[in-house]
Amino acid sequence: MTPTPTSRPTSTPAPESAPAPTPTPESTPTPALTFESTPESAPAPKAAGGLLDGPLVLGVRHHGPGSARGVRAALEAAKPAVVLVEGPAEADALVALAGDPGMRPPVALLAHAVDDPGRASFWPMAAFSPEWVAIRWALDRGAEVRFIDLPAAHTLAALDPTWDDGEDEVSGGGLRIDPVAELAGAAGYEDAERWWEDVVELRGDDDPTAPFEALAEAMGALREAYGHGGHPRDLVREAHMRLQLRAARKEFGDAVAVVCGAWHVPALTRRTTVAADRALLKGLPKVKTEMTWVPWTHRRLARRSGYGAGIDSPGWYAHLFAVPDRPVERWMTKVAGLLRAEDHLVSTAHVIEAARLAETLAALRGRPLPGLDETTDAVRAVLCEGSDVPLDLVRDRLVVGDVLGEVPAGAPAVPLQRDLTRRQRTLRLKPEATERDLELDLRKDMDGERSRLLHRLRLLGVGWGEPATGRSGTGTFRETWRLSWEPELYVQVAEAGVWGTTVEAAATARARSRALGATALADITALAEQCLLAGLTDALPVVMRALADRAALDTDVAHLAQALPALARSLRYGDVRGTGTAALAEVAAGLAERICVGLPPACAGLGADAAAAMRERIDEVHQALGLLPGAAGLTDRWAGVLRRLADRDRIPGVLRGRAARLLLDEGRIADDEAALLMSRALSPGTPPADAAAWIDGFAGGASGGGLLLVHDERLLGLLDDWLTGVRAEAFTDVLPLLRRTFSGYESGVRRTLGELVARGPKAEGPGHTAPGVPGFGATTDRERADAVLPLLHLVLGTEALV
Secondary structure, eight states, X not given: OOOEEOSSOOSOOOOOOOOOXXXXXXTSOOOSOOOOSSOTTOOSTTSTTOOXXXXXXXXXXXXXXXXXXXXXXXXXXXXXXXXXXXXXXXXXXXXXXXXXXXXXXXXXXXXXESSOTTSEEEEEEOTTOHHHHHHHHHHHTTOEEEEEEOOHHHHHHHTSXXXXXXXXXXXXXXXXOOHHHHHHHHTTOSOHHHHHIIIIITOOOSSTTHHHHHHHHHHHHHHHHHTTTTOTHHHHHHHHHHHHHHHHHHHHTTOEEEEEEGGGHHHHHSOOOHHHHHHHHTTOOOOOEEEEEEEOBHHHHBGGGTOTTOBSOHHHHHHHHHOOSSHHHHHHHHHHHHHXXXXXXXXXXXXXXXXXXXXXXXXXXXXXXXXXXXXXXXXIIIISTTOHHHHHHHIIIIIXXXXXXXXXXXXXXXXXXXXXXXXXXXXTOOOOSSOEEEEEETTSHHHHHHHHHHHHHHXXXXXXXXXXXXXXXXXXXXXXEEEOOOTHHHHHHHHHGGGOSSHHHHHHHHHHHHHHHOOSHHHHHHHHHHHHHHTOTTTHHHHHHHHHHHHHHOXXXXXXXXXXXXXXXXXXXXXXXXXXOHHHHHHHHHHXXXXXXXXXXXXXXXXXXXXXXXXXXXXXXXXXXXXXXXXHHHHHHHHHHHHHHHHOTTSOHHHHHHHHHHHHHTTSSOHHHHHHHHHHHTSTTSOHHHHHHHHHHHHOGGGTHHHHHHHOHHHHHHHHHHHHHSOHHHHHHHHHHHHHHHHTSOHHHHHHHHHHHHHOOOTTOTTSOOTTSTTOOSSOOHHHHHTTHHHHHHHHTOGGGO
């Protein structure tokens, strides 16, 4: 069984074991590559593969339903007293859990280093994996089960680059061979998966051991030609397997069955000495490990997920294993059910026609039965009416699938994982492999606890949920999360277990550590916001001390401006979650005061890139001050800062324009004053590049400047007069900035502006605001605007504040 490492190790895991070809019955067409029924050196038929004097050696393909059915039939015929399975030796202590009613594949054995939980590997098994079938057969019939592969303690240590053998050249001249592809190529097939279906998945055999005997011969030929096939670590693994096999034979005689990757069968049949095998194992690196069962998914069994022993169609293989009777007809019925659920018109006649077409395609292509290619072509032509759009849905939901396994509560786990599982059950947040959106109303106790759990996990680096845009918008009472549980999260939980035994304690310890180690003011303010969202009141004192200390020492206005928004959000939304924010208010007020003092000199003489970055900081501070409770005095002072920015010639044009726009939007300056500022900025003495930057700051697309120009023809006329007066040699310099400014407008706004410019100014001249714009008056009607306030107070629940 091939382990799949997590993303952290850099070396290559053990190779995928090869699949086995199955002898072709005389009544069916024979593929180009067949094998004799039994090699001359093989003993009695029960000793598949010809191992020594009689143990049953079954070479399989991991996650192959044909191999799984053959293993079950061969074990039922031989009835061994012990079944040896390719897998980490430490799993012997966990094998009994495979028989628990709460265990539902796909599942995986997870091993991780105790001192470094990020160093981990998985050994996945599905319901159609031969290893899983062998384990369940043994447990159901009282036979003993043992895992015989190299212990995980050595496998995880081998992931260290100091024990990386690299991709050695093999005798055939290549790097690493794929045994499936080699056998398929010898049979004249270009697609290895199709060859495997033809010779194994779509065929049967009266003799359950015959396919394994043919496979042993084929793999023996490959090993003679390619040696270890570019996987030198296999020699060590196989030495350990031979030692375990000798020990089992000494205890049980010939009543032994071995289920291993077909690639390893020739190595197990080869006669070697005990001393030689022990010499290969001498001095192997070793780390202390822990092992458990964890749920797995069909999607993670797919080769495209990066799993070395993956298959292309786990959902299809699960179907073939579970439905041996009329698999094509039942598959078409399943596809029809999925398409109907997605509002596609599919009738019973469609299903019948699709099944017939699949059978016809198989006959035309010389295949024993319809395979995945034939069923997919039939589904596309009949059920999807030639469209690949619904077919992609079928491939994603059925051919691959999102099945998530389950493990019993008694499986070993780190304390943090146990607490997380308990919290998931209490809050009714079941882990699911499919991605889904979760809407939370923070005014409800249950949803508030769910939000705190998800925020705590994010702080710990466990990415089960990510905030998403939903109905909540910028409101204070709702959150939207996008949830998706992946097997790798178990490793992340194990890594986070060093911080504590419960989610709350671990998140608190992690937050304190980050606060003490943070150097950037924005990082600490973001951490303070996370602590409030996660409800980590015990961590806030440490975070606030670090925040106050860092804020007192930081003199960079840009850093202060970048830190303020997170504090403002925390103060604005903190009371919704029931968390105290008094200490944050004091720090936020101090930051705002220092920004107001230091911003004008910090903006003087900035280059284009620095000015663009400072513009973003100014926007963030402006929004943050609007969120601070009781900040009337600060907002007045901020308006004075913006006025100074708008009036000073030493300030870059983009910042002067932005300050003028913010003052106009807030009603701090009148329309006439805004027009005066624009006329000054666009005067003939102003360099064209600086004037274009002022326009970008004042009327940039993200700020709604297009609508402002549409409804105030006076400003549009000033801009038009300036643009037509720009000298030809300067026009090419300002054009890119102007195009960036106006390309941000919506298409309707751009079209209206074009019509207004083409029409030309009104008779009253550019200084007049046209009252005839449809739907808009010449001035604001405050009485009509105030009429909506009672409804807003009712929606927001703020009647008592009126």
